[in-house]
Amino acid sequence: MDEFLEQLKKYAVDNNIPILQCDARTFIEQILLLKQPKTILEIGSAIGYSGIVMLNAAKKAHLTTIEKNAERVSLAIENFKKANLSERVNLIQGDAKDVLEELTNLKNGDAARVHGVSIGVSNESFSCADSGTLRAASPANYVISGSQKFDFIFLDGPKGQYANYFPFIKKLLADGGVLVADNVMLGTSGIKKLTNTQLIKKRQDFVDMIMNDDELITSIVPICDILSLSIKQT
Numbered sequence: 001m002d003e004f005l006e007q008l009k010k011y012a013v014d015n016n017i018p019i020l021q022c023d024a025r026t027f028i029e030q031i032l033l034l035k036q037p038k039t040i041l042e043i044g045s046a047i048g049y050s051g052i053v054m055l056n057a058a059k060k061a062h063l064t065t066i067e068k069n070a071e072r073v074s075l076a077i078e079n080f081k082k083a084n085l086s087e088r089v090n091l092i093q094g095d096a097k098d099v100l101e102e103l104t105n106l107k108n109g110d111a112a113r114v115h116g117v118s119i120g121v122s123n124e125s126f127s128c129a130d131s132g133t134l135r136a137a138s139p140a141n142y143v144i145s146g147s148q149k150f151d152f153i154f155l156d157g158p159k160g161q162y163a164n165y166f167p168f169i170k171k172l173l174a175d176g177g178v179l180v181a182d183n184v185m186l187g188t189s190g191i192k193k194l195t196n197t198q199l200i201k202k203r204q205d206f207v208d209m210i211m212n213d214d215e216l217i218t219s220i221v222p223i224c225d226i227l228s229l230s231i232k233q234t
């Protein structure tokens with residue numbers, strides 16, 4: 001698996017696709033090994049690199065992951081298949097805000113109907129439904145229901161949107177659940193050069209939200225481009 005992940009990393013670097021950096025990867029693996037979540041939600045699948053890392057660390061987990069870019073969705077599907085992880089993945093193509101909103105607004109017992117395309121991936125086949133029930137065409141026939149909460153959420157989508165996603169993410173996070181967000185502040189790599197003050201402010205808004213939320217216990221973790229770690233108190 002390490003060799004395959006190295007290949008994916010090389011592909012990402014060669015094609016300018018941002019993926020989890022080494023130290024951030026180790027940090028997330030450690031949290032997952034401790035927490036052993038059953039359900040993981042990821043915002044920003046890219047080509048599936050972090051999804052594969054997370055499913056390797058959390059052996060019993062099922063991953064729901066959201067990606068807007070169609071080309072990356074196709075690559076991620078292929079990569080989950082190659083890693084033999086398709087049965088544990090529900091990949092949703094769509095804008096994260098729309099998908100999060102629809103997942104959050106599901107009523108108990110309802111299966112999800114999401115904006116965008118839901119792709120269940122399996123080794124044999126995968127199905128797409130642009131307006132149908134959100135479910136994976138995997139043997140487990142995984143269905144996201146209205147009562148779905150996630151034990152672990154990895155927020156790694158568009159950085160300027162984190163504050164807008166936060167109300168949905170908080171509702172989707174299970175009691176005792178863990179939220180990790182990547183790139184929450186200006187860190188050690190290219191983001192240092194960020195001069196867009198509006199984007200800097202949006203990041204700060206998100207940090208203020210998680211730091212000041214009474215239900216969350218949050219730390220800012222100075223690794224790579226700065227992660228946050230929040231635990232939702234029961």
Ligand SMILES: C[S@@+](CC[C@H](N)C(=O)[O-])C[C@H]1O[C@@H](n2cnc3c(N)ncnc32)[C@H](O)[C@@H]1O
Pocket residue numbers: 018019020043044045046047048049050051066067068069072094095096097156157158
């Ligand atoms: C930093 S990359 C994710 C990297 C991935 N988590 C990994 O470490 O392998 C962020 C991803 O978010 C996707 N993205 C950007 N805006 C989005 C949106 N509005 N909705 C869903 N995905 C979006 C981008 O296409 C990109 O692939």
